[in-house]
Amino acid sequence: MRGDAESGTETAVRWWFESRGIGVKTQVRFPYDGRRVDLLVGRNWIIECDSREFHDDPLSYAEDRARDLYLESIGYRVTRLTWEQVFLHWPDTRRKLQTILGRGDHRRELRRSARSG
Template identity: 35%
Template structure:
């Protein structure tokens, strides 16, 4: 899922870093100060994981990142909309 989004972003001209360490966390994909988290349904639907994600997002925002979470379903089925969302968040 991450690889699919990474490839699409690179093909659209973005300079993307993968698995960027930020404090106690790793960010799936980074473009400038945009942190992109790819969320698979299986591991991100549990309440404990959602709480962890909120804590991580808050930490990343404090470090100056804009955070966008993208579902695996969106990456697989709606890539044009995902790319538009990333472009919007970068502006």
């Protein structure tokens, strides 16, 4: 067990990527607000594993969307997964994640200006 995950949902998704040999980093900090993202897949795909407890109130919801927009504007792809998508609807979620992986977008190099963010 590793201590760098903040939820079981995050761990389950990370294990799935790692089992496919896909590079994934956990709890990566970005300069926008000093907060971390749950998973960075490859070079530029951010996966956030959201629970209602921490992301459903109006302020958190708005902050999450503002941060997503910023990250997208500097070249990252942001995907938010719910507990239900990971644990109740995993076969469908897995197929969709595999489709995104199949395009290879996560291997795309960020523009230089995006890295300095």
